[in-house]
Amino acid sequence: MNFLRLLARNQLALAGLIVMALVVLLALAVPLLPLQPPNVTNTADRFMAPFSEGHLLGTDHLGRDLLSRLLHGTRLSLAVGFAAAVIAAVLGAAVGIVAGYYGGRTDNVIMRLVDMLMAFPYILLALAIVAALGPGLLNALVAVAAVNIPFFARNIRGITVGIAHKEFVDAARLSGMGDLRIMLGEVLPNVIPVIVIAMSTTVGWMILETAGLSFLGLGSQPPVADLGSMLGEARAALISSPHTSVVPGVMILIIVMAINLLGDGIRDALDPRLRSGALTRPMAATLVKREGPVPEAREGKLLDIRALETQFHVKSRVYRAVGGVDLEVKPGECLGLIGESGSGKSVTALSVMGLVASPPGVITGGRVDYKGTDLIGAPYEHLRGLRGREVAYIFQDPLATLHPLYKVGDQLIEAMKVHGKGEGAREKAIQLLKDVRIPNAESRFDSYPHEMSGGMRQRAGIAMALANDPDVIIADEPTTALDVTVQAQILALLNDLRKSRGLAIIFITHDFGVVGQLCDRVAVMYAGRIVEEGPTAEVLATSAHPYTKRLIACVPELGEGRRKLAAIPGLPPPVDNLPEGCAFAPRCDKATEACTARPIPLMPFAGERAVRCIHPENDAAAREAAE
Amino acid sequence: MTHALRLKDLAKTFDVSGGLFGGTRGKVHAVNPITLDVETGETLGIVGESGCGKSTLARMLVGLLPPTEGSIEIEGEPLSRADPAAFGQKIQYVFQDPISSLNPRKTIRQIMEAPLKHLHGMGREQREARIAEIFAAVNLREEFLERYPHEFSGGQAQRIGIARALAAKARILILDEPVSALDVSVQAQVLNLLADLKREFGLTYLFISHDLAVVEAVSDRVAVLYFGSVVEIGPAERIFAAPHHPYTALLAGSAPVVGRELTPPEAKGTELPNPLDPPPGCAFAPRCPRATDKCRAEVPALMDMGDGTKAACFHPLGQGA
Numbered sequence: 001m002n003f004l005r006l007l008a009r010n011q012l013a014l015a016g017l018i019v020m021a022l023v024v025l026l027a028l029a030v031p032l033l034p035l036q037p038p039n040v041t042n043t044a045d046r047f048m049a050p051f052s053e054g055h056l057l058g059t060d061h062l063g064r065d066l067l068s069r070l071l072h073g074t075r076l077s078l079a080v081g082f083a084a085a086v087i088a089a090v091l092g093a094a095v096g097i098v099a100g101y102y103g104g105r106t107d108n109v110i111m112r113l114v115d116m117l118m119a120f121p122y123i124l125l126a127l128a129i130v131a132a133l134g135p136g137l138l139n140a141l142v143a144v145a146a147v148n149i150p151f152f153a154r155n156i157r158g159i160t161v162g163i164a165h166k167e168f169v170d171a172a173r174l175s176g177m178g179d180l181r182i183m184l185g186e187v188l189p190n191v192i193p194v195i196v197i198a199m200s201t202t203v204g205w206m207i208l209e210t211a212g213l214s215f216l217g218l219g220s221q222p223p224v225a226d227l228g229s230m231l232g233e234a235r236a237a238l239i240s241s242p243h244t245s246v247v248p249g250v251m252i253l254i255i256v257m258a259i260n261l262l263g264d265g266i267r268d269a270l271d272p273r274l275r276s277g278a279l280t281r282p283m284a285a286t287l288v289k290r291e292g293p294v295p296e297a298r299e300g301k302l303l304d305i306r307a308l309e310t311q312f313h314v315k316s317r318v319y320r321a322v323g324g325v326d327l328e329v330k331p332g333e334c335l336g337l338i339g340e341s342g343s344g345k346s347v348t349a350l351s352v353m354g355l356v357a358s359p360p361g362v363i364t365g366g367r368v369d370y371k372g373t374d375l376i377g378a379p380y381e382h383l384r385g386l387r388g389r390e391v392a393y394i395f396q397d398p399l400a401t402l403h404p405l406y407k408v409g410d411q412l413i414e415a416m417k418v419h420g421k422g423e424g425a426r427e428k429a430i431q432l433l434k435d436v437r438i439p440n441a442e443s444r445f446d447s448y449p450h451e452m453s454g455g456m457r458q459r460a461g462i463a464m465a466l467a468n469d470p471d472v473i474i475a476d477e478p479t480t481a482l483d484v485t486v487q488a489q490i491l492a493l494l495n496d497l498r499k500s501r502g503l504a505i506i507f508i509t510h511d512f513g514v515v516g517q518l519c520d521r522v523a524v525m526y527a528g529r530i531v532e533e534g535p536t537a538e539v540l541a542t543s544a545h546p547y548t549k550r551l552i553a554c555v556p557e558l559g560e561g562r563r564k565l566a567a568i569p570g571l572p573p574p575v576d577n578l579p580e581g582c583a584f585a586p587r588c589d590k591a592t593e594a595c596t597a598r599p600i601p602l603m604p605f606a607g608e609r610a611v612r613c614i615h616p617e618n619d620a621a622a623r624e625a626a627e
Numbered sequence: 628m629t630h631a632l633r634l635k636d637l638a639k640t641f642d643v644s645g646g647l648f649g650g651t652r653g654k655v656h657a658v659n660p661i662t663l664d665v666e667t668g669e670t671l672g673i674v675g676e677s678g679c680g681k682s683t684l685a686r687m688l689v690g691l692l693p694p695t696e697g698s699i700e701i702e703g704e705p706l707s708r709a710d711p712a713a714f715g716q717k718i719q720y721v722f723q724d725p726i727s728s729l730n731p732r733k734t735i736r737q738i739m740e741a742p743l744k745h746l747h748g749m750g751r752e753q754r755e756a757r758i759a760e761i762f763a764a765v766n767l768r769e770e771f772l773e774r775y776p777h778e779f780s781g782g783q784a785q786r787i788g789i790a791r792a793l794a795a796k797a798r799i800l801i802l803d804e805p806v807s808a809l810d811v812s813v814q815a816q817v818l819n820l821l822a823d824l825k826r827e828f829g830l831t832y833l834f835i836s837h838d839l840a841v842v843e844a845v846s847d848r849v850a851v852l853y854f855g856s857v858v859e860i861g862p863a864e865r866i867f868a869a870p871h872h873p874y875t876a877l878l879a880g881s882a883p884v885v886g887r888e889l890t891p892p893e894a895k896g897t898e899l900p901n902p903l904d905p906p907p908g909c910a911f912a913p914r915c916p917r918a919t920d921k922c923r924a925e926v927p928a929l930m931d932m933g934d935g936t937k938a939a940c941f942h943p944l945g946q947g948a
Binding site: 565 | 712720724746
């Protein structure tokens with residue numbers, strides 16, 4: 001029913017649906033309607049004008065009632081068009097699934113045959129088929145279906161190739177299912193939406209093609225009428241009695257228009273990419289709807305995030321991805337932001353430069369202070385001037401962030417030119433590639449991203465972040481996709497760069513080992529809030545929040561041998577339904593009633609640390625260490 | 628000791644086709660001949676970085692990919708033809724991405740029933756009983772059976788994947804990066820579940836991962852793969868603590884460990900050799916600080932290092948110490 005609602009949201013599609021439903025109902029009701037016999041000639045009454053007595057739409061050149069012929073003809077044309085569409089879809093999908101599933105030589109042979117079929121102009125091919133089979137409506141149906149098989153075959157094959165390599169197909173094989181069973185049971189259900197989309201957009205076309213063949217006298221044979229043959233018969237009287245052509249012509253127009261509008265609507269409603277909002281272009285900067293007072297910035301910080309709140313508004317639901325985060329970095333400092341997926345660490349980072357996609361993202365509160373100005377709600381031009389020049393990002397997957405069609409060096413130059421630093425950009429780009437220790441920087445300048453290994457690409461990504469000498473780098477899991485030996489080199493590189501250039505780094509990760517090696521301070525996030533913050537060594541050694549302590553215990557560390565791991569039972573709470581008090585309380589073995597009664601503030605703890613817990617761990621030890 | 632799994636000279640070579648007419652342009656040795664025994668009840672860890680051939684090896688072991696040469700023997704029976712249905716009753720596979728290994732358009736019940744129906748020909752009642760038994764073992768509620776995969780979190784989906792593998796009554800499981808898509812707190816839940824299941828059903832595991840610490844924590848023995856070959860194999864508690872092969876040492880030295888100084892463990896490149904044109908000698912030689920002319924000319928075989936470890940290196944570390 002969700003589908004119908006989506007469809008109805010598109011008003012043109014809804015109009016198409018209504019018109020089409022009326023036409024189909026009318027066609028179905030033809031035997032019940034008090035119509036004159038469609039094929040009885042009465043030459044005395046030929047070419048009567050519309051609205052004549054007894055003939056609402058007039059008569060044709062043989063004196064037959066046009067209304068009756070129109071409705072009978074519509075019935076026939078619709079039946080043939082739909083039948084052709086179904087046949088073409090079934091056969092085309094079968095061919096496409098077989099070709100896509102088996103791949104290799106089978107695929108090659110089948111698809112080249114399909115290509116040959118497509119190389120003929122379709123009307124020529126249809127004519128040839130009808131010429132071979134002889135004229136007749138059934139043969140026209142066969143011809144139209146055959147002509148459209150390649151379209152379905154190619155579409156479905158493309159989708160099937162993607163599905164046949166999915167892991168669930170391998171899993172089905174290991175479950176003992178044969179090829180035929182897998183094609184019918186695993187692949188087909190996943191391509192049915194595509195078949196329906198392809199059908200809904202081609203039915204109209206097929207009705208036109210059938211009409212075309214009938215118009216040429218190759219489809220329905222006299223005296224039986226379909227819309228095309230009615231047009232064909234009326235051609236001779238086009239000037240003297242235009243209504244004989246206009247009546248079937250208008251009907252074809254209505255049908256094809258309604259089907260195409262409906263088809264587009266069906267496609268939009270079924271296509272998962274369109275449904276998930278791929279067509280809605282995100283705004284250039286995140287939407288800001290701040291209510292309540294804006295907090296003051298603290299003194300002496302380079303980047304100061306205060307009480308930041310970012311939410312996602314999806315229909316009636318509100319996902320509180322970031323629920324009041326305070327963070328700050330000084331020049332030359334590395335701050336680790338650690339948390340599991342969904343904890344809000346990436347959204348926090350993207351909010352800084354207004355990079356959270358809107359819709360659905362909305363910044364609803366707080367302040368991001370950079371060198372004394374508040375970036376939240378700042379004009380787009382101001383943000384754009386800062387992005388990449390003052391605050392740069394390094395993302396997890398460099399293959400997705402580098403443009404695949406431009407050379408790496410040109411992308412570096414572009415990054416500089418955007419900020420008006422185009423002079424000597426080529427030399428500077430090569431120097432940057434050298435700085436991030438890419439061997440043969442001069443020749444690598446002309447490489448495309450796909451020609452580099454994952455580690456090299458991430459180095460190029462770092463070079464791009466450094467291109468405009470930013471003061472702050474926000475690195476969002478930059479080494480998660482890399483092998484350990486490469487990761488170690490990238491981390492060492494970042495560490496050197498921060499020391500030599502005085503960069504402030506916010507390093508987002510889920511890996512305590514990485515944080516322990518690279519970061520001066522660490523903030524632990526859970527369910528959109530910071531639960532613990534402090535100098536890395538102290539937080540790791542004497543974790544105060546039960547979540548931090550137990551999360552560290554979950555992670556096996558190299559060199560401890562075989563052992564049972566401590567797990568945290570349960571899952572983090574969904575951020576559209578956060579509990580009133582401590583979000584970790586349901587999974588915590590120290591939780592009391594007070595934990596769930598009211599929100600727990602982030603409280604100072606042992607020296608420079610802070611913790612959002614009323615029963616902190618390691619209390620005595622941490623205080624002792626602080627003193 | 629009985630062997631759950633014996634591999635003899637198992638190798639896989641892919642033809643690289645080039646040009647319009649599909650002529651063979653070269654061969655890529657994804658897995659060089661590997662001889663390996665896995666004892667019943669053992670967990671053998673397999674570590675290696677991307678491109679080392681670990682997934683190709685795993686797919687051969689479950690019959691999804693025909694080996695180019697060599698043989699596989701499972702519980703004493705040779706399986707020569709790549710037929711997942713024949714393999715499926717003895718050896719099963721748990722996939723890396725738990726969500727994409729479940730068909731999005733099938734209910735969990737339909738997914739769970741497939742191996743019972745097609746591998747064991749069970750009737751409806753038998754199937755229900757078996758599913759109930761397995762779901763109890765992996766801590767899943769039976770009401771999940773009527774739901775679709777997208778309704779589950781990664782950890783739950785991976786439990787379903789494990790349940791499906793167990794449903795086939797296979798006693799050997801190939802675990803291909805089973806926890807690398809999961810968050811750490813969930814990762815520990817799944818690893819502990821795997822350990823419990825192993826004890827309960829007497830399973831044998833091949834645990835493939837790139838995460839050294841995880842492999843070390845769950846394995847009895849560990850094999851290190853580099854460029855399609857086993858370069859070192861030995862007891863889990865010793866292999867990273869006292870590595871013999873320089874590559875193992877590099878891996879162990881690269882793993883991030885709290886408190887260790889951040890220095891790149893290796894000055895030379897991290898690039899793997901070109902698979903179309905591999906070097907004549909040891910594949911690691913171009914990156915190896917200890918490489919000599921001998922290394923660049925001859926391929927070293929696995930040699931006994933005296934402490935239960937075997938390494939394929941002419942100049943192993945830790946010898947005579």
